[in-house]
Amino acid sequence: MQARDIAIQVPTVRLTDSIAHAIQVMALGRLPGLIVIDAEQRPRLVLPGTQVLRLAVPAAYQDDPALTRAVDEAHADVFWHELRDRTVGDCLGTHTPRPVVAKETATLLELATLMARQRSPLVAVVDGAGLLAGAITLDRMWSALALTRPDD
Structure with missing residues (x-):
């Protein structure tokens, strides 16, 4: 089984999209993360959900967790609205990791190894030209592995 056999279409975002979007x-999309694409449909970043959450939490709260206790419940529930006008690109910082990408011909072992090594529940699958062809979620990987059986 190859990546193209289990890849699914997922919604993507761009660096210019808002954090809220x-x-x-x-x-x-009930996704475990996001794929950020460029204008040519090439994956620029693959962000696990925890990294997206990190983008959504204002830096002041991350730098000083004691500040979180000073915010009342009503405001604590909508903390991420403070970033409403900021884009994905604005929140990334200077160091952006290479995207977690696999070719359409990657095997299940290659995909599983990539996901495990990169600690990513989402892999962008690209065609021969490097354009986004689909994605593999961790859930999709587990399903594919569960359906395969060694030859008896």
Whole structure:
């Protein structure tokens, strides 16, 4: 079985999309992360859900967790609205990791190894030209592995 056999289409975002939009895409698509693409449909980043959450939490709260206790419950529930006008690109910082990408011909072992090594529940699958052809979620990987049986 190859990546093209289990890849699915997932919604993507761009660096210019707002954090609010990125969160909505991930939540509505029930995705374990996001694929950020460029104008040519090439994956620029693959962000696990925890990294998306990190983008959504204002830096002041991450730098000083004691500040979180000073925020009342009503405001704590909508903390991420403070970033409403900020884009995915604005929140990334200077060091951006290479995207977690596999070719359409990658085997299950290659995919599983990539996901484990990169600690990513999402892999972008690209065609021969490097364009996004689909994605493999961790759930999809588990399903594919469960359906395969060694030859008896």
